[in-house]
Amino acid sequence: MDAKELREMSDDQLVATLKDTSHQLFRLTIQSQTERLDAPTELRRNRRLIARIKTVQNERRTAKASEATV
Numbered sequence: 098m099d100a101k102e103l104r105e106m107s108d109d110q111l112v113a114t115l116k117d118t119s120h121q122l123f124r125l126t127i128q129s130q131t132e133r134l135d136a137p138t139e140l141r142r143n144r145r146l147i148a149r150i151k152t153v154q155n156e157r158r159t160a161k162a163s164e165a166t167v
Contacts, residue, residue: 103149125139125143
């Protein structure tokens, strides 16, 4: 997913995606410590997706805060 797709999601969808991705990252991290991963790039992809989701959430929070002060 890219940032454009994430910005089109609702807040609830972002929270659900963040939860799923975090859970998947946890499983991949444990799997990487116990055995060899089929696709080691999945770790990086999930970390970056989590960062993108948090960035979009922070942008929305900042926009709401600036609207409240205006």
